[in-house]
Amino acid sequence: MIQVENLTRRYGDLTAVRDVSFRIGHGEVVGLLGHNGAGKTTIMKMLTGYLEPTAGTVKIDNLVLGPDTRMMQKRIGYLPENCPVWPEMTVIDYLAFQAALHDVPEDKRDKAIANAIRRADLKAKATASIQTLSRGYRQRVGVAQALLHSPDILILDEPTNGLDPTQIRQMRDLIRDLARHATVIVSTHILQEVQAVCERVLIMRAGELVVDAKLEELQQSGGLLLSVEGDPRPHLTSLDEIQALTPVDDQPGRYHLDAPLDCAPKVVETLTRAGIPLHALEPQRRDLEKVFAEVNEETAHA
Numbered sequence: 001m002i003q004v005e006n007l008t009r010r011y012g013d014l015t016a017v018r019d020v021s022f023r024i025g026h027g028e029v030v031g032l033l034g035h036n037g038a039g040k041t042t043i044m045k046m047l048t049g050y051l052e053p054t055a056g057t058v059k060i061d062n063l064v065l066g067p068d069t070r071m072m073q074k075r076i077g078y079l080p081e082n083c084p085v086w087p088e089m090t091v092i093d094y095l096a097f098q099a100a101l102h103d104v105p106e107d108k109r110d111k112a113i114a115n116a117i118r119r120a121d122l123k124a125k126a127t128a129s130i131q132t133l134s135r136g137y138r139q140r141v142g143v144a145q146a147l148l149h150s151p152d153i154l155i156l157d158e159p160t161n162g163l164d165p166t167q168i169r170q171m172r173d174l175i176r177d178l179a180r181h182a183t184v185i186v187s188t189h190i191l192q193e194v195q196a197v198c199e200r201v202l203i204m205r206a207g208e209l210v211v212d213a214k215l216e217e218l219q220q221s222g223g224l225l226l227s228v229e230g231d232p233r234p235h236l237t238s239l240d241e242i243q244a245l246t247p248v249d250d251q252p253g254r255y256h257l258d259a260p261l262d263c264a265p266k267v268v269e270t271l272t273r274a275g276i277p278l279h280a281l282e283p284q285r286r287d288l289e290k291v292f293a294e295v296n297e298e299t300a301h302a
């Protein structure tokens, strides 16, 4: 379990991350989403122990950032935003060099390198010099270096940045595959990236965490859609759970209920008792693009 409590980071007068708290369970795949400058990289650098928080704590199980940073780093694989790869080295030489930096014991290095090459699907390019690789393959080399010490947590900063559509698809497949064996945190400013690989999203806005939700819940939290014969309003307005009941434009008998999903049985019971024929009652799915735009719109007006 990753536990982040009241994490804050200031750069001089600028508060890049303000009082952020969240927990991530073992095996989760979480997207850290936000526009440029929202504070994603700063959070990732703190989680990986490369940047000291101004305030707050980070824990992984019983390890605490600070006293246990080295131990924590052994459990984390990190793909930084612009992963430094040495262009003149071959993939295999670069990984051997990184394995030494990652403190992989000498007698285990060959196996670790072979494993990272396999998992990052780099076999065909293992002996190629990095400068001859496409950007997509270079990103894979970055992922491979993050896997060398067999971490159970992977932190990937903008892994699809600058890739073409085919490379993006391949990188998403790779992340999904990695997620079968590790907890994965992926940062991005593109909602589709989160939708493609994550179950849960943390949305950052101007250094603050403004949404922490499962994608499925976020999509379903748009209230309920009701189809009935007649006018349900006189019967439903007395229910405390319903904040608003609005007819859907151009659709007679359709109403939108601003209400939690779990009040559906109560709605059905009330309408049945009132003798109102009910045709359908379903969750209204929210458009995540709209949710993200709304969240960021508030920034613009803040």
Ligand SMILES: Nc1ncnc2c1ncn2[C@@H]1O[C@H](COP(=O)(O)OP(=O)(O)OP(=O)(O)O)[C@@H](O)[C@H]1O
Residues within 6 Å of the ligand: 011, 014, 016, 034, 035, 036, 037, 038, 039, 040, 041, 042, 043, 081, 189
């Ligand atoms: N070393 C630094 N010194 C001063 N300000 C910094 C530093 N690093 C980041 N910042 C500022 O902190 C804020 C958050 O930056 P950060 O890189 O964490 O955001 P981000 O969400 O990762 O953005 P991007 O997607 O562009 O990388 C920005 O305003 C940025 O300019």
